[in-house]
Amino acid sequence: MSRLLFKMRYVPEDEAQEVRDLLENNDLEFFETSAGNWGISVPAIWIVNDDQYNRARELIDDYQKHRTARIQDEFELNKKRGETKNMWHIFLENPVHFLLYMGLICLILYFSLNFFLSL
Template sequence: MPHHLMNLRHVPDDEAEEIRALFDAHEVAYYETPPSRWGISMGGFWVHDDDEAARARALLDEYQRQRYETQRQAYEEHLARGESGGFWFMLRQRPIRTLAACIAILVIMGLSLLPFIRIG
């Protein structure tokens, strides 16, 4: 019976390539299904054998732990250099774009809630 190892929806290309290379380096007999354009099928990495699934899962868990650590460190470095941040960072860096997005959000919320407000 097939074992689904990882969903590929919203996975960056570099991460998917690294996982393929990891599986190839450790000779994991996997196959891949691509995610659909419209989000109907999730796609992913699969294996058939139970033992192969356990081995692949262990490799994948270790890879994801390492990736988390490197991505977290890169994010903290960006924060320390002032290259990323939250709402106030975006407002300082791109004020027109940020305000336009806020106005668009308010308009959409207003249009969505208007029928319910008029009922009462």
Template sequence: MPHHLMNLRFVPDDEADEIRALLEAHEVPYYETPPSRWGISMGGFWVHDDDQAARARALLEDYQRQRFENQRRTYEERRARGETGGFWFMLSRKPLRTLAACIAILVIVGLSLLPFIRLG
């Protein structure tokens, strides 16, 4: 029976490439199904063998931990250099774009809640 190792929906191309290289480097026989264009099927990496699935999951767990640490370190370095930040950072760097996004969010929330507000 096939074992689903990892969902590919919203996975960046560089991460998928690194996972392919990892599985191939450790000679884990896998196959891949792509996610659908409209988000109906998730796609992913699969293996058939139970032992290979356990081995692949251990490799993926270690890879994900390392990737998380690298991404966190990169974010912290960019934040220390002042290249990224949260809401106030975006408001100070791109005020028009940030305010437009906030207004759009408020309009969408208002339109979504309008039927419920009119009931009362």
């Protein structure tokens, strides 16, 4: 009987492909389900044989530990180089859009809170 191995909702495409490759390289039989037309189904990777589940789970857990460490190292390296984006960088890239969005946020907050603040 098939068993849920890895939920794919909000998973970046590169990570999903690496998980697929990992399972294929270790000769683990799996299939994938999509979210469907309305996005209400479970997009996931399922392992076909229950006997292979523990091995597949160990491989994915190990992969995710290494991926997390790699992504954190890349972030720290980019942070040291000054390549990470913050609010100031976003403002400098497109100040008109930034100011319009901030104004819209303030307007929505004003109308939302005006009643409560006028009491």
